[in-house]
Amino acid sequence: MAFSPTRVIRSHIEPESAYHRSEPDTGDHLPVRLDWNESPYGLSPKAQKAYDEFRSGNIYPAIDQAPLRQALAEYLGVSDERIIVGAGLDDVINTLAMTIVDPGTEVIISEPTFGVYRSLFELHGAQVTDIPLGGAPDHALPTQGIIDRVSTNTRLIIICNPNNPTGTLFPREEIVRIIESVDCLVAIDEAYAEFSGVSHTDLAERYENVITLRTMSKFAGLAGFRVGYGVFPGALMPWFRRAAPAFFNVSAVSAAVAIASLQDLDHLRANAERTVAERNRLSAKLAAIDGVTVYPSATNFVLVAMPGDDGSRYVDALAAEGLLVRGYREPGLRHCIRISIGLPEHHDRLIEVLRREVANVLSGAVRA
Secondary structure, three states: OOHHHHHHHOOOOOOOOOOHHHHHHOOOOOOOOOOOOOOOOOHHHHHHHHHHHHOOOOOOOOOOOOHHHHHHHHHHOOOOHHHHEEEOOHHHHHHHHHHHHHOOOOEEEEEOOOOOHHHHHHHOEEEEOOOOOOOOOOOOOOOOHHHHHHOEEEEEEEEEOOOOOOOOOOHHHHHHHHHHHHOOOOEOOOOHHHHHHOOOOHHHHHHOOOEEEEEOOOOOOOHHHHOHHHHHHHHHHHHHHHHHHHHHOOOHHHHHHHHHHHOHHHHHHHHHHHHHHHHHHHHHHHHOOOOOOOOOOOEEEEEEEOOOOHHHHHHHHHOOOOEEEEEEEOOOOOOOEEOOOOOOHHHHHHHHHHHHHHHHHEEEEOHH
16 A cells, blocks of 8 residues: 555645755855854853863763753743753744644744744644734834734744844833733743843743743854753743653753853853944944945844845855855845854955945946
8 A cells, every 4th residue: 555645744734844044055165154143252161171071971961951950040040940941942942832832823923033933833733923023124023913913812922032033122111011911921032132231031030921032052152052941931830841851852961061151151241242342343344335234233143135136146155255144035135134243354254245246236247
């Protein structure tokens, strides 16, 4: 009897619907990654020492990740009983989805935003509703539109603040207005909080329907170790703990390195200050190029509107020089590129290439 894959696949899952990216060609150049919002500085000294000295790979990590949760709780000033950790923030969001989503229930997002939200919640059968952000340059949060959309079928509103990919920091009072106007969960993704100088952890303490989500990938430079975490409502923790996998999917070496990083906060904060200073320098240089618009950013990247209606030519031109940046196909972003904040020497090369390409476009030498 012939086997049909569709016989066993969940009916709401479409093939190739997951979050994915293709890589532009860098030729013979060693790629400089300015497209994944990673830290350019590597591990902190204490984290590097913990990694170098790690010798217990044959032993399972703590099944409840208590040492890691306690270190994160101390960092945030919350109870460790309310912290869920995972192998990257998307793993924590997956635990959230497994706990609250029934097929057909609603999750509200505001695009453009982090693409994993839509792909992950749809994989769990959620109806993902987009209440779009306002137009450039403000990319305003559609507060009233979100409130008006909420119904008894709505399980979650997820707000990325600061937002990826726009870099926008939404006003705190707008988020509080949403929280106080709805009876569903509100998750605030703070992956870039340490670059913004703004925290919403106190909202998770004050309101019983608020979740805050964070990662060690950006601020701590642990993208390769995959450590994400969140502060969840205490009343719901029995259900979230039931849905979370054993060991929270965090390896022993990742936990050890993350804990050591949190003992090196002065170093990490200095790196964040360097990143913000370099973000400001890069933004000024980009804005000085004719026809280029740099949107305000509270993150470790900048979103840049380029001349013409297709940013892919700039992505390709930079890749030819070994510089990888993020391009977009979505309406409203096709003319944009997103540049992660790297090292000054990377940005100086990038500026040279963009000046040349923009001059060609504006002169009519090439079609944008």
